[in-house]
Amino acid sequence: MTDGAGRGVAGATVQAGAQSAATDAEGFYTMTDLPAGVYTLTVSAPGCTIAPVQRTVTVPPDGINHDFNAICLTERVVLPLIVR
Structure with missing residues (x-):
């Protein structure tokens, strides 16, 4: 699984x-x-x-690779609250 910049995404769960x-x-x-x-x-x-969150795949006897892409929130922006 990679993000939009092609970096690996760690800690994702893939279930079959x-x-x-x-x-x-x-x-x-x-x-x-x-x-x-x-x-x-x-x-x-x-x-x-x-994307896609799921896909149907056929696993042959010798195995196969299936890839997913992710868009991840990597930075958090905090804006100050100004009350006038």
Whole structure:
């Protein structure tokens, strides 16, 4: 999973059926022992909007890669309150 600048998004959760995996610092995730079949991958990450949030994939017997993109809130802006 990467953000708009191509940087990896850490700590996102990718779920396929009953299995889930978290992305590492580079945005990679691995699910082991996922049997071949059709799954709906669903992704969530705190402070991020994911596109697409889910997709249906067919996992062949030899595995496959599926990528997601994220737009994440990385900075917080605090404006002063001025009362006149």
